[in-house]
Amino acid sequence: MLEEASPLLARHLPALLNVLHDVGWDRFDIVYPPTGLKLLTVDLPREEIFSVADEEAFRTRGEDYFIRQELPRFGDLKECLITSTSLPLENQKEVQQTLREMYRITHNGRRLLKERYLAIDTNVAYLRFPSRFFPYPYAPKRFATAEDYKWVVSGVVWREVDSAIQEKYSPRDIEKLKRRGRKGPYFDSLINASTKRSRRAKAALWELNYIRSSLNGFRVGGEAYERDKEARDIQIARDYSMFSRERDVDVLLLTADRDMEYHASTEGLPTLLLKIPHEVTGRMRCSFRAISNLLCDLAETLAFVRLEGPGITIMGEWAGKDLKEQERETLLLLPESRDGRQAVKRCTQEIGISERVVEMLRSGGE
Secondary structure, three states, X not given: OHHHOEEEEHHHHHHHHHHHHHOOOOXXXXXXXXXXXXXXXXXXXXXXXXXXXXXXXXXXXXXXXXXXXXXXXXXXXXXXXXXXXXXXXXXXXXXXHHHHHHHXXXXXXXXXXXXXXXXXXXXXXXXXHHXXXXXXXXXXXXXXXXXXXXXXXXXXXXXXXXXXXXXXXXXXXXXXXXXXXXOOOHHHHHOOOEOHHHHHHXXXXXXXXXHHHOOOOEEEOOOOOOOOHHHHHHHHHHHHHHHHHHHOOEEEEEEOOHHHHHHHXXXXXXXXXXXXXXXXXXXXXXXXXXXXXXXXXXXXXXXXXXXEOOOEEEEOOOOOOOHHHHHOOEEEEEEOOHHHHHHHHXXXXXXXXXXHHHHHHHOOOO
């Protein structure tokens, strides 16, 4: 199956969507191919998502714990809608306003009495907030980017994410999944590949590396690592509080955990709570960028999703996927129809032309 697949970087997914739009695939369903579960429908011209599967569609009655964890769950779909920015936070405007005010204070041309930093809780890495929430408008026709802020990450956050990357599928696991699946040899491509928990953690680790390498973020504390989650939360808050005092800087902690607000308050640390929406209903207006992010996140979380109609399966996990491919957010496109093969071929050609033009411009047009 993998020998027929074509690699594609996640940042090139908009090119695939443009090709599909050009050849007439303006609307298509996204399904989980092993079971045929329809997840949602995409309308490219309207830049909308609708017909999102409800919680009942994901129920797996009578299945054992392993199957319930590895097959798609409603929480997986909801998280991908949020991480892709297709589904806004419940307090999206409040979050933007707080960050907008912080931006204005740090970019008003005056010398600050104290530098200001954004710190993140572990759940914020899983939400992919630093790389996905930005840029956002802070004034008419002006945008703030993640690079406009200073970032700091507790070592406990790093260790929480890293410790979740340890589980792989055994041949026995694959056989159990194959008995549950009804269509195609998809699960065979996952022998010795990462489980869903590990895949989600790898995406969060990508986010932490983005903060460290692209945003020049600090890593602080984290020498002690507790088994108890609440103890780790307390340590995270203490790490940021100590960083604030020792460097004489202001730190704002981003978290999606209400309990973390209490731990941070005890340490005298201000927080900005990212409120997760409770419901996923109706049509969602979202950009090509958000739809591209959604396809990437669904593929990486569920291992594969299929664009029904065009007949293209996007794979986010497979046996032998290496660190470099993970760091570059490499996906595999598996065309399973004539239209799908033509679309993938055209997409690959257009990306190749675009990259050659960029390379020529970088080298001075030679």
